[in-house]
Amino acid sequence: MMNYENILREHNLKATNQRVGILSIMEQKGHISIEDLYSKIKLDFPSISLATLYKNMHAMLKNELLTEIKVENSKTHFEIASNNHAHLYCEKCRELVDLDIEFKKLNNEILKDSGFLLNKTNLTFSGICIACQGV
Amino acid sequence: MMNYENILREHNLKATNQRVGILSIMEQKGHISIEDLYSKIKLDFPSISLATLYKNMHAMLKNELLTEIKVENSKTHFEIASNNHAHLYCEKCRELVDLDIEFKKLNNEILKDSGFLLNKTNLTFSGICIACQGV
DNA sequence: TTATAAAGGAAAAAAATTATCCTTAACGAA
DNA sequence: TTCGTTAAGGATAATTTTTTTCCTTTATAA
Ligand SMILES: [Mn+2]
Ligand SMILES: [Mn+2]
Ligand SMILES: [Zn+2]
Ligand SMILES: [Zn+2]
Numbered sequence: 001m002m003n004y005e006n007i008l009r010e011h012n013l014k015a016t017n018q019r020v021g022i023l024s025i026m027e028q029k030g031h032i033s034i035e036d037l038y039s040k041i042k043l044d045f046p047s048i049s050l051a052t053l054y055k056n057m058h059a060m061l062k063n064e065l066l067t068e069i070k071v072e073n074s075k076t077h078f079e080i081a082s083n084n085h086a087h088l089y090c091e092k093c094r095e096l097v098d099l100d101i102e103f104k105k106l107n108n109e110i111l112k113d114s115g116f117l118l119n120k121t122n123l124t125f126s127g128i129c130i131a132c133q134g135v
Numbered sequence: 136m137m138n139y140e141n142i143l144r145e146h147n148l149k150a151t152n153q154r155v156g157i158l159s160i161m162e163q164k165g166h167i168s169i170e171d172l173y174s175k176i177k178l179d180f181p182s183i184s185l186a187t188l189y190k191n192m193h194a195m196l197k198n199e200l201l202t203e204i205k206v207e208n209s210k211t212h213f214e215i216a217s218n219n220h221a222h223l224y225c226e227k228c229r230e231l232v233d234l235d236i237e238f239k240k241l242n243n244e245i246l247k248d249s250g251f252l253l254n255k256t257n258l259t260f261s262g263i264c265i266a267c268q269g270v
Numbered sequence: 271t272t273a274t275a276a277a278g279g280a281a282a283a284a285a286a287t288t289a290t291c292c293t294t295a296a297c298g299a300a
Numbered sequence: 301t302t303c304g305t306t307a308a309g310g311a312t313a314a315t316t317t318t319t320t321t322c323c324t325t326t327a328t329a330a
Binding site for chain 4 (some may be wrong): 193
Binding site (some may be wrong): 069072089097114116119122126127130 | 208253254258
């Protein structure tokens, strides 16, 4: 369990209870949509406004405390920022799972051929997870 | 210039003038957002409804004549379906460009480690394109 | 041709996101 | 601790995006 008060301040954001609550849920869930996050955070802060949630997500995205993950046929998900990593997305249970594979070779291939100034590699594999294959 | 009447029928969709118009623009543009597509298609079909455009995009996505590309900090883009390929996304000019790199090694790595049943590899590199680096 | 089922268009409705405006709370400086 | 400033919260409205409805028009096959 991380100290979100400090992390927020390190990212030049005030450490409000609502923000700490949002981050705690996100740490626990890993990857979450606005919709799910709102229904979760309302349990702790029944009066929280959806506008507050959106404003906070934007603020934390801007200050690089969060990142967003966009996948085909799925709502945007958010996660607490960490090193650039790939994801597995199950089309059946609609869960996102982290995948730690090495990008370097891939990135080098891009750089040498295209002259592109690379900032981020966005990689998500869509398919069916093991659990859902059994069903 | 492709024959979209036939392509539509092959995908079990009626070959309407509006759909052919949409596909012609998409062939020309490569990757396009709903917003841009709507402003373009209205030049050819001034009375076309935005609802018609959405309905057609969904129908063509469902019947695998189109695919959608989702990128961070960018609106969803659409393209005419082809082999699964990667993209470069320029954060400055916001253009998407096709990138033909080989996925096989990457895909194999996923399959052997995770037991995941892979359907599609979603790969987009974000950064600054050569043209925009000069500016 | 003609029948029929799908698609188009206008409008309304719903869903998602953002803006406004006043109140409340965080936090640094006394 | 208290205080003053400023950012953030909350309610609400507004805006934007997407979907639905319902009637008319059109594509297609018989
Ligand atoms: Mn992740
Ligand atoms: Mn492409
Ligand atoms: Zn699954
Ligand atoms: Zn560019």
